[in-house]
Amino acid sequence: MYSVGELLRQWRHRRGLSQLDLAIAADVSARHVSLVETGKSRPSAEMVLRLADQLHVPLRDRNALLLAAGFAPRFPERALDDAGLSAAYDAVRRVLHAHLPYPALVFDRRWNILMTNPALDRFLAGVDPQLLTPPVNLVRLGLHPRGLAGLVVNLADVRALFRRRIGRQLATSPDPELTAIYEELLAPGPADPPGPRIESDVAIPMILRVDGRELRLFSTITTFGTPMDITLDEIAIESYYPADAASAAYFT
Template identity: 45%
Template sequence: MTTVVNDTGVGPLLRGWRGRRRLSQLELALRAGSSARHISFVETGRSRPSEEMVLRLAEHLEVPVRERNALLLSAGYAPRYTESPLDAPRLEALREGVERLLRGYEPYPALVVDGSYTVVAANRGVHLLLGGLPEHLLTPPLNTMRIALHPEGLAPRIRNLREWRAHLLSQMERQIGLVRSEPLRALYEEVAAYPPPPGAEGGTEGAEGGPEGAEPYPYFALPMRIEHDGRVLSFVSSISTFNTPMDVTVAELAIETLIPADPETAAYLRSLAEAEEASASG
């Protein structure tokens, strides 16, 4: 994901973020301990905000870390947040912690993605679900949206594709509203245009989760119901991010865990793991 610095100054950028958050100048001023007059002067270029004020406004506007650097540059200040490659020595503790987390979550699927939904780490539970997919979808860098929605990917296996596709596209739309990223928008347009898999038009489940007219899902959240070796597994997705990140790379990472949505799915995954351990020890 790239940072684009507007050469017209920090004012129009702040006004744009305020518009996205649907805040008035007075509302932003009250939150930031300033005045509507000062906010107006900053946005129109009549006043140059201090570095502290830029960061304070960015915080109250919930500006992503990468874009906070862009605001600082536009105001004439040095970027505050580093952008380290994932293999950087300073991120060694992060990598080790994430790897332990992913291994500890097995046999259930868990993975880490960046801001463009590129997979940067995954456990064995994820690889279990990807078995049998074509090589062109599994060639690095893997992208979770392409894998999930491509007609040759997981889409034909997802029993409630209509609902799950709508959930994924809505998730991307919300993120596009938070960040200025042409690659992310291009990815959205790509996956949104994928044709449905053969037979999917009449084979997806109803809006309430079961076949048309059936009872609603007996789950606490919308599950992904996916076929695997002749049975249907149900998962609910949970996404976690890092608290108060000080590095652009870390700020854009998200850990997604797939929680078994019913006892049958949990038992099946445990049985697969036990069989794999028995085979390895034998």
């Protein structure tokens, strides 16, 4: 069991900050940061949260810091459809619906899909039902041979994108379950079959071969700006857009 000082030092190292850097950002003395990290000073709950804020610590881990310092957690975790999150849940539903006729989905910190809009359904028709048993993992769904991998023309590009995104996520916020998914599906191994060379001055699209035609899609990520609930802090909405007129015509 780590002390609060040890946990703060770990987060500071992940962010590549010195004690002086953190002290300046949090408007405290470097000596105080040092005393907290070495356990010679017991920080208040407010000080723990101030340092955590400057270190961009996720809300789940801020609770862990508070517990390590002897304080009660401050941030609740509720299901997305909990009555207490009704306004946020309604906002997410509106975003998904407004994005029709194009696909959009919501996933959590471990890339488990929480919600989708109906435009995604047509792409799931040939997926192994076992991969669609909740919780459905977006990475596994996209890269598994019995998932969507058979539809993806530029699979190497898509795998590289997942590898970069999840690699960055794990570097800043380690998670054992996400690490297992990374090692299962994204760790270096046999090369993916070569796909077409993608030339684009906007974004590298994902190319799907569906119904005898190739669809080119790129995506954007939407997150909550100032969440105070762990669930909202950890979810993201991925919205897919057609990258050319032919792909747009398929949906419309």
